[in-house]
Amino acid sequence: MDTFVSAYDEKIRPLMDKIDQARSLLSWSNDGITFPNVVVVGDQSSGKSTLLESLSLVELPKGSGIVTRCPLVLRLRKASVRRLYRLNGNKKIELDERKTNILNYIEEETKKLAGENKNIVKDLIELQVNDPNVRDLTVVDLPGIARNPIADQPKDIHKQTTDLIRHLIRQEGSVILCVFPANVDIATVESFTIAREVDPTGIRTIGVITKSDLASNHDTLIQQLLMDRPDVFHLKLGFIAVRNRSTEEEISLEDARKREKEFFSQHPASRMTGHCLGIDALINRLADLYSDRVKETFPKMRNDIQTKLKEVRDQLSKFPPDLASASARLAKYYELADWYVENIIKERFESSNDGQHTTERKSGKTGEKMCFSKITDDDDDDDNAVFDAISNDDQAVQDMIISIYAYWKLLIKRFIDYTALSIRAGCVFDICPGIRERLRQIPIEQPDFVDAYLAEDTFIRAKREQLHHTKERLEKVDAILGGGRIAIDDNDTFASGTMSIENSPAMTLDKLEENLASTNVIENVGPSGFVPNRNIQPSVPRVAQPVPISSTSDSNFQNIRKRT
Structure with a gap:
């Protein structure tokens, strides 16, 4: 070990x-970066908060209705000395548990982010728990699914909670922890329906059965844990049954864990599914899964960061x-x-200069006959007099005069242009x-x-x-x-x-x-x-x-x- x-x-x-x-x-x-997480989802009053208390060893707000109104991130890190920190961006503030009531602190922080009403927000409350008795995990507690608004809750409270759940469990690096009580038919649990939308094969979903002492039929509980019948839900990561303290019970977390061990030691399921019973079994399985997720997602995170960095640099260059x-x-x-x-x-x-020079060069390449044709087309009286004076008997003189006169006309035109x-x-x-x-x-x-x-x-x-x-x-x-x-x-x-x-x-x-x-x-x-x-x-x-x-x-x- x-x-x-x-x-x-x-x-x-x-x-x-x-x-x-x-x-x-x-x-x-x-930023769209995939982080390894354990995301806890469930209906209202499904036992999520008491389950998280057993995982984190931190007392959390609990009760009827919507208690969790914004995502609560708990970074659990095994350490030699217990320390509790409030994380806000890159700031890390230590909370003295002897002077600070953590339950009230979380409620006050929730009011700062979500207000006095019962609406849902996406802003996070992050706590880091260093303790010798925890395993390395990052757990995200989400608001319970509310079907009907009550009191001053928004009318679309159901949509708000389900949209937030879908947003966080859609990330491939997340392990989905679906929590439901043993006295509820799993077919009616909406959190499983949402989990199947993003994880249809169940390769990253764990079912946690809470309130095992309230199960009406031990055989049904055992069959669900074993998944040995076609009419029960099947998940690749399986199911685990736990028994935590209720919201009304005023016992310590340590006493609640001892009572759970005694309960399952006498339960019929312990003979066949002992590895699927108790909070310790859940913690060990989650820790192993989380370690695997860290190894799997770390290279992808690094590549995603470099890809997004290149995209941002390309945008800035434009x-x-x-x-x-x-x-x-x-x-x-x-x-x-x-x-x-x-x-x-x-x-x-x-x-414009180059264009005119090009035109002149082209015109300069014309033959003497073209020059002569241009000249004869003019209505200049002097031109007619010159041509009439040319003797038909002296062809050489005629050619010379035509050439000289043609180039003389070009010279005059070019001089005027220049x-x-x-x-x-x-x-x-x-x-x-x-x-x-x-x-x-x-x-x-x-x-x-x-x-x-x-x-x-x-x-x-x-x-x-x-x-x-x-x-x-x-x-x-x-x-x-x-x-x-x-x-x-x-x-x-x-x-x-x-x-x-x-x-x-x-x-x-x-x-x-x-x-x-x-x-x-x-x-x-x-x-x-x-x-x-x-x-x-x-x-x-x-x-x-x-x-x-x-x-x-x-x-x-x-x-x-x-x-x-």
Whole structure:
């Protein structure tokens, strides 16, 4: 036994510690990460609360009607000294049981989250119990299924409870603990119906029969525990019968456990199903299942974290540059102004030049006959006089005159075109510095105007901040879980690089944040986030290279240009 405990402490417990640290950073409802849990479900007054008291050794609120109005998470961890902690995110507050009534404390915390009414909320109350007499488990107690609203309960109280149950038991890492009393027909238990929806084969569902002393027929109880008849429910993980103290009985948990052992020692079921009787049998089976779930879900958790981290990083890379400060927006404005001058004004001018040059080169390749045809089509009197003067007897002179005159006409046309282009070029290159200078004066004259137009949309900013926050949390969790370096083989060994996980202490959140902060080095970013140099050179490149900008910034700049 000592060898087994030692192997467990070396291999399974470190994984549980890492998972516990990851839980404190992740949201149960929004991050979609599968955690190993034991989720307790049942109808109202099915004995859930007293069962959890026996598992956790903590007195819990109990009574008729809806007592549990928000999920209660109990992290049970075996330790040499008993300690009770309230967990809130990554905060861990120790509760002194000598000074604090835990039952009243849970009720007050429930009122803070769910209000004074009897409505249901998804917010969690998390407690960690360190005790020498518990096994390592994480148990989630859910509100009992209420079919009809009473008093000030919401009209849709049944839907609220069943939706919450479905949400938490749907996770594949959860072991479903369906609780029902022995004096109720299992066919009418709604928690089993819901469990079958998400676990139709029963591979992760355990049936717990409470109030075994109230069973009207011992044979029916035995048959359900043995599952040896086709007309009884069959679960791969089986059924376990327990007898806990009732809400009216004022006996200690220790006395209640002794009484349970005496009860089942005299029960007819003990001769055939002794391994399915008592709270100790349930605890041992749950502990084994939970250990298996930890080993199964740990690699999947790690892969899910890395996949979600990549998705978040990809989403952030598609966002426009962050212009959080006024100086960043001003720098972006100057970048846009330079881009406008270089790529809109000058590029259009150069493209028009290239188009005209191409046309002229094509026309210059025409033969002399085409030139002659063009010339003869003109209504120029001088042209007619020249052609009439040509002697038919001197063909060579005629060809020479035609060629010279044709190229003379082309030369004159090209000279006229270049003169016009030269005038346009001079105007453009004289105007561009003025345009640039005028654009640069706008932020000085109207800083609020420019700042307002380049200010980021509130939705985009909120989304970016949310993604940044999610990325930071996922990066911390990825570091806690080993960042893909921990390997689990068929022999249940756990290695992390050159140092085994058994010998490595659990990383604290404070140390983790220091390590992450030391590696968070800001480097030069790409063109979309680059702040350009404001010293504009007078020389203009022949081919202007467009500067990538965001569509949001471009539309804002167009609005500025229209107003100026």
